[in-house]
Amino acid sequence: MDDLATLGTTVTLRWAVPTDLPEVVAMLAADQLGVTREAVDDLEPYRAAFDAIAADPAHLLVVAVDGDRVIGTMQLTFIPGLARRGAWRAQIEAVRVHKDTRGSGVGGQMIGWAIEEARRRGCALVQLTTDKRRTGAHRFYERLGFVASHEGMKLAL
Amino acid sequence: MDDLATLGTTVTLRWAVPTDLPEVVAMLAADQLGVTREAVDDLEPYRAAFDAIAADPAHLLVVAVDGDRVIGTMQLTFIPGLARRGAWRAQIEAVRVHKDTRGSGVGGQMIGWAIEEARRRGCALVQLTTDKRRTGAHRFYERLGFVASHEGMKLAL
Numbered sequence: 001m002d003d004l005a006t007l008g009t010t011v012t013l014r015w016a017v018p019t020d021l022p023e024v025v026a027m028l029a030a031d032q033l034g035v036t037r038e039a040v041d042d043l044e045p046y047r048a049a050f051d052a053i054a055a056d057p058a059h060l061l062v063v064a065v066d067g068d069r070v071i072g073t074m075q076l077t078f079i080p081g082l083a084r085r086g087a088w089r090a091q092i093e094a095v096r097v098h099k100d101t102r103g104s105g106v107g108g109q110m111i112g113w114a115i116e117e118a119r120r121r122g123c124a125l126v127q128l129t130t131d132k133r134r135t136g137a138h139r140f141y142e143r144l145g146f147v148a149s150h151e152g153m154k155l156a157l
Numbered sequence: 158m159d160d161l162a163t164l165g166t167t168v169t170l171r172w173a174v175p176t177d178l179p180e181v182v183a184m185l186a187a188d189q190l191g192v193t194r195e196a197v198d199d200l201e202p203y204r205a206a207f208d209a210i211a212a213d214p215a216h217l218l219v220v221a222v223d224g225d226r227v228i229g230t231m232q233l234t235f236i237p238g239l240a241r242r243g244a245w246r247a248q249i250e251a252v253r254v255h256k257d258t259r260g261s262g263v264g265g266q267m268i269g270w271a272i273e274e275a276r277r278r279g280c281a282l283v284q285l286t287t288d289k290r291r292t293g294a295h296r297f298y299e300r301l302g303f304v305a306s307h308e309g310m311k312l313a314l
Contacts (some may be wrong), residue, residue: 012277028240037241049243058178058215059237063290077236081176083185083251084194086206091248119314125314129286131309138308147161150286152307153298157276157283 007064007109016061016073021046023070024063027096033131064097064106071101074111078121085114090118092128111144129154161274164221164266173218173230178203180227181220184253190288191253219271221254221263228258229267236277247275249285268301286311 003012016024025046029038039045053059053075066070074095080088092114097107118126129152130137138148173181182203184186186195196202210216210232221229231252237245249271254264275283286309287294295305 017228019239023241024239034240039242045237045243047243049237049239049245052237052245053239056213056215056237058213067298070196075238077234079234079248079250080206080209080213081250082181082203082206082218083191085196086202086204088206088209093236093238115312115314116178124314127286127310129284129309131307132305138310141310146310147312148289148308148310150288150309151295151305152286152309153284153303153305154294154307155272155283155301155303157272157281 004062005109005113007106008104009062011066011071011106011109013062013064013110013113016050016063018047018050020063020070020073021050024061024073024096027070027073028094029100030099033098033133040117055087060117062110064110066101069098071098072096072106074110074114076114078118078123079157084124087124088122089125089127090114090121090123092126095128108144111141115144161219162266162270163292164263164270165261168221168223168228168263168266170219170221170267170270172256173207173220175204175207177220177227177230178207181218181230181253184227184230184255185251187256188253190290204305219267221267223258226255228255229253231267231271233271233274235275235280241281244281245279246282246284247278247280252285264297265301268298272301 005013019152028034029040053061060076063070075093077091160171162170185191186197210218215235217233220227232250234248
């Protein structure tokens with residue numbers, strides 16, 4: 001499979017494949033907030049979600065790999081809309097970098113690639129929400145040019 | 158076309174159709190923030206966006222109508238994801254109620270229907286972002302059960 005981008009001497013970005021799932025889910029579960037929300041010992045619901053993501057080209061699941069280790073992941077969704085003269089927007093979800101790799105710049109490079117991909121597809125906007133407790137993440141995204149202009153509102157069902 | 162829901166004695170909810178576009182775009186443009194972002198005299202970009210929304214069942218464009226007048230609109234997008242054990246989320250965008258109809262409860266009924274539809278489809282979460290300047294909207298969504306737990310970050314391209 002072709003790489004999407006080269007992020008460093010040994011790190012590349014590519015589409016996620018089913019065999020990446022254990023490592024990706026482990027990263028979701030290792031997260032400060034994800035630890036109570038994930039269940040790494042049962043991958044079945046994650047496989048179903050992977051298939052749903054793969055079934056619609058509106059969704060892209062990306063991993064950063066260093067050799068054969070998965071060190072980062074993010075999901076993009078491209079959303080058409082009437083507002084802003086029929087603008088498309090790119091939405092970023094579920095960004096994680098492996099704890100052993102934080103501070104290496106991989107996260108910023110992943111988001112930088114997402115912004116370029118959104119631009120290439122003619123999106124007018126890139127958007128994401130980040131938990132208000134993740135103050136480090138806010139600074140990270142602001143450095144990349146994002147503005148915290150909106151309230152991100154959630155309702156759990 | 159069948160109605161999705163009856164919101165009052167004369168108000169119903171249904172899928173948007175192309176002939177609704179002038180009224181929907183007029184509502185987007187009449188908005189306090191939309192007035193500088195929309196261009197009602199050229200519907201072509203809106204028609205293209207409408208076709209893109211209609212082309213993928215992940216996206217739903219809904220209107221509330223009173224007789225043959227369009228008095229409300231919103232867009233839903235259903236997003237699969239790995240996080241939260243492979244949870245689907247429903248995202249609400251571009252909610253508008255005609256200025257002559259505000260305070261009638263139509264907005265709350267539209268969002269209430271969206272929440273029920275998300276539940277029916279097995280979503281774990283309903284999410285939206287709202288501009289920090291729209292303080293009335295924050296109270297509106299909080300009354301409906303939403304929690305402003307996240308920063309909504311945007312990057313214009």
